[in-house]
Amino acid sequence: MLKRFQEALDQRKEAGILRTLKPELTGIDFFSNDYLGLARNEKFQFKLLQLVQENPKLLTGSSGSRLISGNSSTVTEVENYVAGQHHYPEALLFYSGYNANLALFSALPDRHDTIIVDENIHRSVHDACKMSYAKKIKFRHNDLEDLENILKKQVATCYIAIESLYSMDGDLAPILDIAALAKKYNAALIVDEAHAFGVFGYGLIEKYQLQEDVFAAVITYGKALGVHGAAILCNETVKSYLVNFASPFIYTTAAQDFLWVSIKTGYEFIKQRPELENKLSQNIKIFRNQNIETPSSEISPIQAIIIPDNHQLKALQETLSAKDFLTYAVYSPAVKSGTERLRICLHSFNTEEEILEMTAIIRRFV
Template sequence: MLKKFQEALDRRKEAGILRTLKPGLKGIDFYSNDYLGLSKNEELQQQLLRCVQENPVLLSGSSGSRLISGNSMIVSEVEHYIAQQHQYSDALLFYSGYNANLALFSALPDRHDTIIIDEQIHRSVHDACRMSYAKKIKFRHNDPEDLESILKRQTGTCYIAIESLYSMDGDFAPLKGIAALARKYNAALIVDEAHAFGVFGYGLVEKYNLQNDVFAVVVTYGKALGAHGAAILCNETVKSYLVNFASPFIYTTAAQDFIWLSIKAGYDFLKQRPELPQKLHQNINIFRNQNIKTSSSEISPIQAIIIPDNHQLKALQEKLSARKFLTYAVYSPTVKTGTERLRICLHSFNTEEEILEMAGVIKEFV
């Protein structure tokens, strides 16, 4: 058994795509999802520190699942607050976006249903579908016509799974068009807002007022909010069903109350600092004005530069690293062979000088 595992690892090492854990690197951040810099924001940190000093019990473990001893007034109040902010009737908090997606797609669809997913959807949705008895069908990335051709052939209940902003390509779903298709075919649309929340207000569902057309939304807090955890926005019936039937919710120890309060504090901080997303979008414009070829949206904080040669991609990342620019090279199998890319994440705290210098290094290669 160990020989089989080692052979698989050796093959990855030979291909130059072996993943390893590394300590936090020091340099200029162009690779994290901390789009607004809130994970390192001293003002927000001081607010959270005062909160803990006034009530140290917030750091205590929850001691059990939320259905046993891990529920609290705090988590219920934060869920109510989140639902109000997004104009949904209810919300259910999870320790991560991965667990939230596992809960949704493993519990809601049954063996008579179909889950239709964008081919570029996050890995967590694929894993959740493996836990479900429902049929899974992929549709071409951001292609409403292909989606409709699949919907036309279905007879039972359909769930449609998309992201509003895709993390590998930095492009947006045609959200309004897909919402219209969901209405037309009476399908349940589920939208993952992981990379849009905070960058575009409370996400694109809220921005376009699509709450009545989107069955459920997943909002994660480990990116633009700089915190941890995730919420499923839904109605009261769906929340109650998940509490009763979603294994990733039922059989996991609840997070400590500090996690939930840090999420609420993050929402409040976003309201106080509208200049942060404004500065981020200014930085996106600076990068886009360098005319580096990318298939990503011109307003996305994620800019993917396709470099299908693994050696060239690795050489570019190493040269950037030598100049203290931290970027992320994405090799297959994370993405399809031939679509390997350098993934640039822009932030509100990046300076114009940093962006221009990094862009200059990239231009030498592409």
């Protein structure tokens, strides 16, 4: 058994793509999902500290599953708050987006149903599909024609899974067109807003007022909100169904109240500081003005620079790192082979100088 493991690891090492856990990195952050800088914001940190000092019980465990002893009044209150903020009837909170996606796609579709996923959908959705008895079909990334061709052929109930802003390509889904197709073919549209929340207000569903057309949404709090956790936004029936049938919700100890309180505090914090989102979009413009070739959207904080040669990609990332610029080189199988890339994340706190210096180095390699 170990021999097989070692061979697989050796293969990765040879290809230059062995994953290892590195010591905590310090430098200029162009790789984290902390788009609005909340995870490093001292005012936010002190606000959370104050809440803990007033009520230290927030920090200790919840003592059980939400269905037994873990359903505190705090989690219920925050769920109502989140649902209200997003104009959905209900919200169900989780301690990670990964778990929220596992819950949704493992529980809702049954053995007669079909889950149609964008080929670039997050790994958590693929893993969830493995837990489901439903059939999974992929459609070409953001390709409406391909999606419609697939929908036309289905007789079963269909779920469509998309992200509003894709985490590896940094491009937006044609969400209005996909919502129209879902309506036309009576399919349930599920949208993961992990990277759009906080970057485009509360996300694209809120922006385009698609609450009626999007069957369920996933919002995550480990990115722009600088904390942890996730919410599924849905109606009463779907929430009740998940509470009854979603294993990732039922068979785990609820998070401590600190998590739920930090989520609500995060919403209040960003609502009072629209300048964070504005500063982020200014920084995105500065980056885009450097004319580096990318398939990413011009308004996305995630900018991908495709470099299929692993060694060249590694060299670029290491050169940047030697100058203190922290970026993320993404290799296959995290992305399709031939589309390996340097993934740059822009933030509200990056300076113009940093962006210009980094792009000058990148330009030498592409």
